[in-house]
Amino acid sequence: MYPASFEYHKAESVDQALAALAENPDLKVIAGGHSLLPAMKLRLAQPPALLDIWGIQEMKGITRDGDHWVVGAMTTHADVLRSDLPLFPEVAGWVGDPMVRNRGTIGGSLAHADPSADYPAAALALGVEFVIRGPGGERTVHADDMFQGMFESAVQPGELLTHIRIPATTQASAYEKFRHPASHYAVVGVAVVRHADGSVRAAYTGAAEKAHRLTKLEDAVNASQSVPTGLVDAGDLLGDRFASAEYRAHLVDVLAARAVGRLG
Template sequence: MYPTNFDYQKAHSVDEALAAMAANPDLKVIAGGHSLLPAMKLRLAQPPALLDVFGIEELRGIREEGEMYVVGAMTTHAQIQRSGLPLFPEVASYVGDPMVRNRGTIGGSLAHADPSADYPAAALALGVEFVIRGMDGERVVPADEMFVGMFESSVQLGELLTHIRIPRNVQASAYEKFKHPASHYAIVGVAIARDADGQIRAAYTGAGEKAQRLTVLEERLNGGQPVGTGLVDSSGLLGDRFASPEYRAHLVDVLAARAAARI
């Protein structure tokens, strides 16, 4: 199927992109396009106009800044996979296939807030910060406040996710995933990270309407207890023809134990 007709505009700087969004609130931002374009082809999304931000150079690359790694939102999955960042390279290796990884971007994926995407769990486990810019200036959103609901993030209309800040004090991390055999999206994925002080953060994706912290697991591991079972309540989880809520809860337990054994 083909998408409906739409206007196309390309931005060459963040300021140009923000000005375009302010002038036309109907613009839908497109980065790598691997989330939006399939939805448009199925006509699940029918934006009247697209604003392409993929080529904005100031949104690319990885650098060290104090106690943080600063990652441009248009940095591709393939670049993340080859980097020396904590946890994210492992997670990037699970994303799609080589074509998707060479075009898709970390910022596009995180801002899209797909409940089955891999990166949100990693962002929560690492405690990253999201740098978001609008016409009124820049704000920083912690990972715990970034993912609001299904396909809903804290990036508001007229704003652009520009960078992701990742703590450099991560000593060990792991990601375990049970993937859909065709799409490779997470039916369940669990990410765990341990910092230099020995404190552990953990999160899961794929099982609920958004990625969430695994607070029960954190309390157990930080208290020197085994992973155990019953990490999440199945009553709040998604169910479909691939996995029931109860099976997803079971997968969280299994994948958490595997990830915890690696850190």
């Protein structure tokens, strides 16, 4: 299908983009477009106007800043895949296909907060910080506060996610995923990270309305106990024609045990 008609606007800088959003609240931001455009073609989304931020160079690239990596929100999955970042390159290899990875962006995926996306679990396990700019200036949001519901993140109307800050001092990490064979989205994905102080953080995606920390797993591993079962309650999970809530709960247990086993 073809999308409904819309106006097209383009920004070459963050300031220009924020000014455009302030002037026209109806603008919908588009980055790589691999989430928004399919929805528009199916008429599931019909924004009256688009703001293309693909050309904002200050939101691209990966640099080191002390104990953190700073990743521009417009950095593509392919660039993440080829980088020295902790965990995210492994996760990027699970994203879509080569076409999606060469055009889709890490910031677009994270801000979109798709409950079946891969990056949110990695962001939670790593303890990523999100740098967001808006009319009131710049603010930093921790991963624990970023994902607020289905397709709902801490990025507010009129704001842009410009960069993410990733701890560079992790000891080990792993991501295990059971993916849908057609869409390649996560039916369930589990990320586990051992940080510089030896503590472990873990999270899952694909099973609920948003990505969540696996606190029961964290408590067990940090107490040097074996990986328990029943990490999540099926009553808190989503069920559909691809996988029941009970099966997703089982997958969380299986994938978590695999991921912990890879930490060494």
